Amino acid sequence: MSRAETTRRASRPGRAGIRDVAAAAGVSITTVSDALNGKGRLPDATRRHVREVADRLGYRPSAAARTLRTGKSGLIGLTVTTYGDEPFTFTEFAYFAEMARAATSAALARGYALVILPATSRHDVWSNVALDGTVVIDPSDHDPVVTELVRQGLPVVSDGRPAGSLPVTAWVDNDHEAAVLGILDHLADAGARRIGLLTGTSTDTYTHLSTTAYLHWCERVGQDPVYESYPAHDPCAGAVAADRLLARPDRPDAVYGLFDPNGTDLLAAARRYGLRVPDDLLLVCCSESTVYATTEPPITTLSLKPRRIGTAVVQLLIDAIENLDSDLPVEQVIPTELIVRTSSQRRPPRTTVSPPRSPEEG
Amino acid sequence: MSRAETTRRASRPGRAGIRDVAAAAGVSITTVSDALNGKGRLPDATRRHVREVADRLGYRPSAAARTLRTGKSGLIGLTVTTYGDEPFTFTEFAYFAEMARAATSAALARGYALVILPATSRHDVWSNVALDGTVVIDPSDHDPVVTELVRQGLPVVSDGRPAGSLPVTAWVDNDHEAAVLGILDHLADAGARRIGLLTGTSTDTYTHLSTTAYLHWCERVGQDPVYESYPAHDPCAGAVAADRLLARPDRPDAVYGLFDPNGTDLLAAARRYGLRVPDDLLLVCCSESTVYATTEPPITTLSLKPRRIGTAVVQLLIDAIENLDSDLPVEQVIPTELIVRTSSQRRPPRTTVSPPRSPEEG
DNA sequence: TGACCATGCAGAAACGTGCCTGTCAACGAC
DNA sequence: GTCGTTGACAGGCACGTTTCTGCATGGTCA
Numbered sequence: 001m002s003r004a005e006t007t008r009r010a011s012r013p014g015r016a017g018i019r020d021v022a023a024a025a026g027v028s029i030t031t032v033s034d035a036l037n038g039k040g041r042l043p044d045a046t047r048r049h050v051r052e053v054a055d056r057l058g059y060r061p062s063a064a065a066r067t068l069r070t071g072k073s074g075l076i077g078l079t080v081t082t083y084g085d086e087p088f089t090f091t092e093f094a095y096f097a098e099m100a101r102a103a104t105s106a107a108l109a110r111g112y113a114l115v116i117l118p119a120t121s122r123h124d125v126w127s128n129v130a131l132d133g134t135v136v137i138d139p140s141d142h143d144p145v146v147t148e149l150v151r152q153g154l155p156v157v158s159d160g161r162p163a164g165s166l167p168v169t170a171w172v173d174n175d176h177e178a179a180v181l182g183i184l185d186h187l188a189d190a191g192a193r194r195i196g197l198l199t200g201t202s203t204d205t206y207t208h209l210s211t212t213a214y215l216h217w218c219e220r221v222g223q224d225p226v227y228e229s230y231p232a233h234d235p236c237a238g239a240v241a242a243d244r245l246l247a248r249p250d251r252p253d254a255v256y257g258l259f260d261p262n263g264t265d266l267l268a269a270a271r272r273y274g275l276r277v278p279d280d281l282l283l284v285c286c287s288e289s290t291v292y293a294t295t296e297p298p299i300t301t302l303s304l305k306p307r308r309i310g311t312a313v314v315q316l317l318i319d320a321i322e323n324l325d326s327d328l329p330v331e332q333v334i335p336t337e338l339i340v341r342t343s344s345q346r347r348p349p350r351t352t353v354s355p356p357r358s359p360e361e362g
Numbered sequence: 363m364s365r366a367e368t369t370r371r372a373s374r375p376g377r378a379g380i381r382d383v384a385a386a387a388g389v390s391i392t393t394v395s396d397a398l399n400g401k402g403r404l405p406d407a408t409r410r411h412v413r414e415v416a417d418r419l420g421y422r423p424s425a426a427a428r429t430l431r432t433g434k435s436g437l438i439g440l441t442v443t444t445y446g447d448e449p450f451t452f453t454e455f456a457y458f459a460e461m462a463r464a465a466t467s468a469a470l471a472r473g474y475a476l477v478i479l480p481a482t483s484r485h486d487v488w489s490n491v492a493l494d495g496t497v498v499i500d501p502s503d504h505d506p507v508v509t510e511l512v513r514q515g516l517p518v519v520s521d522g523r524p525a526g527s528l529p530v531t532a533w534v535d536n537d538h539e540a541a542v543l544g545i546l547d548h549l550a551d552a553g554a555r556r557i558g559l560l561t562g563t564s565t566d567t568y569t570h571l572s573t574t575a576y577l578h579w580c581e582r583v584g585q586d587p588v589y590e591s592y593p594a595h596d597p598c599a600g601a602v603a604a605d606r607l608l609a610r611p612d613r614p615d616a617v618y619g620l621f622d623p624n625g626t627d628l629l630a631a632a633r634r635y636g637l638r639v640p641d642d643l644l645l646v647c648c649s650e651s652t653v654y655a656t657t658e659p660p661i662t663t664l665s666l667k668p669r670r671i672g673t674a675v676v677q678l679l680i681d682a683i684e685n686l687d688s689d690l691p692v693e694q695v696i697p698t699e700l701i702v703r704t705s706s707q708r709r710p711p712r713t714t715v716s717p718p719r720s721p722e723e724g
Numbered sequence: 725t726g727a728c729c730a731t732g733c734a735g736a737a738a739c740g741t742g743c744c745t746g747t748c749a750a751c752g753a754c
Numbered sequence: 755g756t757c758g759t760t761g762a763c764a765g766g767c768a769c770g771t772t773t774c775t776g777c778a779t780g781g782t783c784a
Contacts, residue, residue, distance in 0.1 A: 063490050426740080738772090745765085
């Protein structure tokens with residue numbers, strides 16, 4: 001048995017190559033490639049014939065060979081900065097899930113697939129996958145992964161305004177200052193006299209911008225800041241911090257929590273101290289979770305619109321990849337949405353959550 | 363300018379190839395490849411020299427070329443059957459997020475990366491990425507994607523026992539029958555006389571097995587089945603179905619909900635009908651969400667242990683990829699965990715007002 | 725009728741690696 | 755002195771595409 005024959009057998013028993021199709025169709029490799037890719041100038045008869053033979057043989061072009069030849073893999077990296085070994089953070093489950101879902105959908109609609117990659121700069125994994133570009137969620141200052149990627153000439157789009165002078169291709173973010181100010185005004189309008197904040201100890205942009213906006217607002221209206229910080233990546237610390245905030249001698253009569261689980265944590269803490277919501281305590285938290293629509297009482301939430309962010313990030317990245325130098329701004333701000341429910345209204349004008357059927361009076 | 367020179371310039375301005383390293387180090391391409399991959403027989407001096415030159419040039423081997431040559435891409439597909447255009451379903455957010463996180467970690471630890479792919483058989487995306495294998499979550503009966511993948515000779519491991527004779531390489535699942543029977547016994551022990559079920563209309567294995575286990579249990583203990591079905595993919599339909607279940611003339615005094623949001627939906631419905639939990643209504647639902655630890659009252663949940671499932675699925679898949687024909691069973695059953703809280707206990711053993719405590723670990 | 729052009733296809737050069745084979749020198753054993 | 759052996763490298767093929775170039779053929783027009 002000749003060597004060529006051996007390697008031909010060993011390649012893939014079930015997979016047919018382009019030259020098998022060419023042989024079976026009685027044409028050349030070029031004709032097969034052109035027929036299947038819609039290139040070249042071929043009569044429809046040949047095109048149909050080749051397509052039919054390829055279908056019959058179950059031909060699937062090798063993605064690796066195509067990538068090597070064209071330089072495009074159709075793969076987009078998706079990475080999240082983490083506080084541990086996990087590939088994405090715990091406290092942002094609903095946000096991350098919705099954002100990733102939207103990003104995946106948007107990518108697939110344009111023929112790309114998403115690869116989940118760790119934020120650590122482990123070269124062995126990053127260099128083993130051919131990427132056309134990368135989406136980075138909440139990049140830290142001077143992120144080594146980002147700088148390495150742009151050094152390789154790959155476009156990088158970040159969810160979250162990059163801190164420092166991180167050389168990203170584009171970024172998408174909410175206007176966090178405006179969101180916080182809007183919530184504080186909303187709570188003040190509802191009658192709050194002393195508004196507290198439940199915030200984080202980490203140094204990411206979201207936490208930083210939101211906290212400073214709160215401090216500025218306090219300074220403007222002449223209120224002493226009342227806030228508690230905790231490590232947001234720790235799922236247990238939130239409940240403790242919520243309890244601490246309501247145990248203070250200068251207990252606030254309204255609280256805004258920056259992170260998803262703060263709503264239930266604050267609600268539980270309020271119950272422990274006998275505080276009625278919203279009568280004794282107004283509550284708002286930033287969350288994408290739908291459970292806050294059916295809690296007792298329903299809790300007002302701020303949505304960062306992760307679906308729109310995920311879609312926008314991917315669109316910007318693919319535009320950069322395909323060099324559609326669109327005149328779209330490379331910085332895109334997505335508006336937030338305040339979903340007002342009972343917990344932030346002293347006098348609920350009407351039931352915001354209509355029951356599915358005519359309820360009996362409890 | 364010659365053609366060769368043109369294409370050489372056009373390849374990648376910033377990227378150095380293996381032959382650039384060879385030229386800079388004064389050795390051949392083979393020596394560079396052997397030195398960097400630890401193959402061949404080279405003196406340590408040469409090996410170190412080549413490594414140093416490669417680092418200095420910022421050399422990163424082309425993943426596409428390596429994949430083409432070796433036939434291994436280091437990529438694992440991750441796909442979920444869906445009920446719409448979205449890449450993964452809405453009602454299983456927490457489960458999917460945790461499972462995907464564990465799967466990503468396990469894959470990265472072994473040098474693989476995960477690619478999110480749609481369950482639709484759109485060849486243009488699937489064939490554009492070179493996969494070494496695929497993880498399929500909840501494959502439907504006679505899934506066309508799975509059969510196509512195994513036809514190509516790729517290993518496929520499913521989360522969820524495959525229905526029918528789906529030719530997967532291996533699968534991991536919980537013992538859903540035992541889990542449901544355990545919950546029903548638990549509720550009966552707590553004093554339930556008529557246990558209702560909130561289930562789904564779809565035909566996936568989880569829903570099917572759980573529902574038939576419920577029916578068998580009812581038959582065994584001589585209780586008339588009381589259940590409502592709804593399309594689980596519709597986030598609004600759950601609340602309606604929960605309301606419907608509690609509005610029945612044969613209203614159950616205990617309910618098990620098969621899906622994640624059922625807990626809050628049932629709790630809200632109970633409040634509308636003036637039912638106290640757990641005094642008038644015992645509640646259990648299947649969920650991975652941590653919010654049920656702090657609801658009023660805390661709700662007993664069944665955890666399917668998505669982290670262990672995600673890890674096991676990836677380990678089995680990579681074992682199959684690397685042909686470590688381990689004598690591990692290709693069918694692996696992960697035990698579930700019932701996290702008993704106030705909602706399923708008639709006589710709470712201790713005070714319901716509990717200090718903030720650390721949430722259960724998954 | 726020859727020049728010219730559009731059509732329909734084939735040949736072959738890359739893309740960047742991994743690895744098999746081969747060469748050359750040194751060296752000890754007979 | 756020759757021969758097998760071993761170390762240390764170089765040459766070159768193959769992976770499976772895409773695509774540039776080129777070569778026939780047949781029709782059209784000056």
